[in-house]
Amino acid sequence: MRSIRPWVVVEPPDSRGLRRVVVGGETVGRAWSLGELRKMLGRLGYPEDLNVDDAASVSWRGGDSGTWPDRAWRRRAVTVLMVAGLFASMALNAAIGWPDASGALTFAQRISGVLFVLSGVVQGVAALAALDYGGRRQFKASGAIVLLGVLIALATGSLLLFMWLEEMEFTPYVLVFMPLWFWSLCTLFLLVRDKSWKGVPQPKRFAAGVVATALLTGISLAYSTMYQPAAAPMHFTLRAEFGKSRADRVLPFVQVPLTLYMKNTGGIPVYIVNDIYTVRGRGAEYSRYPDRRALVREWSERAGERGEEAERYVSRLKYTTVSSGHFYGPGKRLEIGQEYSLKRVFQLPKDALYDTVSVDLRVSYMRKDRGKLDVDEFETPHYSWDKEAGRFHCSACGRLVIYHGMVRHNNNLVNVTRNPRYVTAIWSPVRDPISSISAFDFKGESDFVKEEKRELERYGAAEVRANAEVSLAELLMSSGV
Known part of the structure; x- marks a missing residue:
C-alpha cells in the first residue's frame, strides 16, 4: 500500500x-x-x-521542478580561480622561504624562511579545501581554511608590495605577487560576503589564532630583517709591524721583514671585498733657516700638503711606493674568530734617500649575514690592459685589476622585490683601492653616490685600516749598516 x-x-x-x-x-x-x-x-x-x-x-518547497538558480559555469569559474590563486600563492611562499629555511646564515632568518614554507603548506591545504567549499561543502571548516589561506596570500602580497614600492625595480616576481595581491582582495571580499567562517565550531578562537599567527610572523620578520642584523657587532683586529732588518750579503740592500695580521673578533663572518698593503718611503727637505718666520712658513706649507698632520722642520714631502700587494684576497671569507697573518720581506737600498718607511694596511669587507656574494665570479680578476677583458678593458685607466660579482641579500624576501646588486673592487699598486656595491642602473653621478652609500650600509660594508712607521736610520742600525 x-x-x-x-x-x-x-x-x-x-x-x-x-x-x-x-x-x-x-x-x-x-x-x-x-x-x-x-x-x-x-x-x-x-x-x-x-x-x-x-x-x-x-x-x-520554495519552487517547483524548474527552480534551479545555480549558475554552474560561474560557480566553477570562481572555484577554479580560488584554487589556482591559492596554489600560486603557495608556490610563491615556498620560493621565498625555502632558500632562507635551508641556507640562511642566522637562526632568525632560518625561522623566517620556515614560516614562509609552513604558510605555503597551509595555502596548499586551503586550495584543496576550496574544492569542497566551491562544491557541496561536506567539510564544515573548509570555508574557514580557505579564508585563512587567502589572508596569508593578502599579507604576503601586501608585504612584498610595500617592499617593492621602496625601490620600484622590475623583477619577474612582480608579475606574480601583484596579480596575487589583487586576487586576494577580491577573493577576501567574496569570502566575507558569504561569511565563510560560519562552519567553524568556535569562530572566536579561530580568529584569535589567525591574529596570533600574524603577529608572531610579523615579529619574526621584523627581528630577522631589521633588529638582528643591526644588533650583531663587528670588530676587527688589524696589525702591521716591521721586523728586524738584515743587510744583504752581496747586494747593497737591506732586507726588511713585514708582518701583517688580522682577526675577526666580532660576532658575524664577513667577505673580504678588497685589501691592499702598501709600503712607502718618505723623502723630505729639512729646514735650513733658523729664523722663526721661516719655521712658521714651513709649518703652514706642511699643513696644506696631502691633508696630513702638520710637522715642523720638513717640507716638500715625497712618498715612493716600495712594495704593494694583496693581503688576504678579494672574495675570501673570514669566519668568526678566524685569524690570518702574512709575512713579507721587501728590500731597501742602503743609500735610499728616505727619512721614514711606513706601511698602510687596508681591508674592505661586507657582512656575510647581510648578503651572499657569488664568490666564484668575484674571485676571477679582470685586467684593464687586457683587450680580451670585454667591458673591463680600459687602455686609458692604467694598470688596474678589477673584481666584479653579483651579491644577493641574505633575506630572500628582499631579493624577490629588488634586482641583484654587484660588488666591484679595483686594485692597483699605485692608487687607493676602490670598493663599490651598486645596481648599475643609476642616472648621473649624484644618483650613483647616493645609491652606493645606501647599498654599502645595507650590506654592512666597511673598511678597517692599520699602519706603522719606522725611521730608515733605525732599520739601517738594526741591520748593522
Whole structure:
C-alpha cells in the first residue's frame, strides 16, 4: 500500500542554488539541477522515468521542478580561480622561504624562511579545501581554511608590495605577487560576503589564532630583517709591524721583514671585498733657516700638503711606493674568530734617500649575514690592459685589476622585490683601492653616490685600516749598516 506522505522532499534552494533532498525524513544529499536529482534518486532505487511533478512522489518547497538558480559555469569559474590563486600563492611562499629555511646564515632568518614554507603548506591545504567549499561543502571548516589561506596570500602580497614600492625595480616576481595581491582582495571580499567562517565550531578562537599567527610572523620578520642584523657587532683586529732588518750579503740592500695580521673578533663572518698593503718611503727637505718666520712658513706649507698632520722642520714631502700587494684576497671569507697573518720581506737600498718607511694596511669587507656574494665570479680578476677583458678593458685607466660579482641579500624576501646588486673592487699598486656595491642602473653621478652609500650600509660594508712607521736610520742600525 502506498503512503499518502511523499517519499521525496526537495527543500528550497540556498544562497548558492543548492537544494537539499530528504527521503523518508532523512537527508540523502543536495542537488544543483534536476539531472542531479534524478541520478540521486536512481541510486536509491527510484525509476528513471519518475514523474517528479507528481505531488504524490515529490514534494517541492520554495519552487517547483524548474527552480534551479545555480549558475554552474560561474560557480566553477570562481572555484577554479580560488584554487589556482591559492596554489600560486603557495608556490610563491615556498620560493621565498625555502632558500632562507635551508641556507640562511642566522637562526632568525632560518625561522623566517620556515614560516614562509609552513604558510605555503597551509595555502596548499586551503586550495584543496576550496574544492569542497566551491562544491557541496561536506567539510564544515573548509570555508574557514580557505579564508585563512587567502589572508596569508593578502599579507604576503601586501608585504612584498610595500617592499617593492621602496625601490620600484622590475623583477619577474612582480608579475606574480601583484596579480596575487589583487586576487586576494577580491577573493577576501567574496569570502566575507558569504561569511565563510560560519562552519567553524568556535569562530572566536579561530580568529584569535589567525591574529596570533600574524603577529608572531610579523615579529619574526621584523627581528630577522631589521633588529638582528643591526644588533650583531663587528670588530676587527688589524696589525702591521716591521721586523728586524738584515743587510744583504752581496747586494747593497737591506732586507726588511713585514708582518701583517688580522682577526675577526666580532660576532658575524664577513667577505673580504678588497685589501691592499702598501709600503712607502718618505723623502723630505729639512729646514735650513733658523729664523722663526721661516719655521712658521714651513709649518703652514706642511699643513696644506696631502691633508696630513702638520710637522715642523720638513717640507716638500715625497712618498715612493716600495712594495704593494694583496693581503688576504678579494672574495675570501673570514669566519668568526678566524685569524690570518702574512709575512713579507721587501728590500731597501742602503743609500735610499728616505727619512721614514711606513706601511698602510687596508681591508674592505661586507657582512656575510647581510648578503651572499657569488664568490666564484668575484674571485676571477679582470685586467684593464687586457683587450680580451670585454667591458673591463680600459687602455686609458692604467694598470688596474678589477673584481666584479653579483651579491644577493641574505633575506630572500628582499631579493624577490629588488634586482641583484654587484660588488666591484679595483686594485692597483699605485692608487687607493676602490670598493663599490651598486645596481648599475643609476642616472648621473649624484644618483650613483647616493645609491652606493645606501647599498654599502645595507650590506654592512666597511673598511678597517692599520699602519706603522719606522725611521730608515733605525732599520739601517738594526741591520748593522
